[in-house]
Amino acid sequence: MADIENGKLTTIAEKLLIGQFHRHVFLCIGETCCSSEVGLAAWDALKGELKDRNLSLATGPAACYRTKVGCLRICAGGPIMVVYPEGTWYAGMTADRIPRFVQEHLVNGKPIEEWIIARNPLPNDAPTNRS
């Protein structure tokens, strides 16, 4: 890390529109909560749906950053997903559920109650690094 200037990293972050997003989706593709095939299929579906709808590199209230992770510590009933800042935890987020999730939760702002397993909203008045 020492040989990479912070300015270059800031430029990379700016190109990714970090600072513009209203939500961040973490999807577990770990092999304890689901098979790698099921997890990767869900990840591909999420990437594709966000791209097709112009939500992953966009601005506006539905702009959404996505990250695949190795474990969210539920380790059953996966793929497990968590959406911030609402802190909505979902189970069973297989590829076939992704289009409805994107439309109802990310676009319409209405989490899908029957798939939710937990809630942990974060404060929405936390300071940001945007000027």
Ligand code: FES
């Ligand atoms: S492997 Fe997915 S929650 Fe642990």
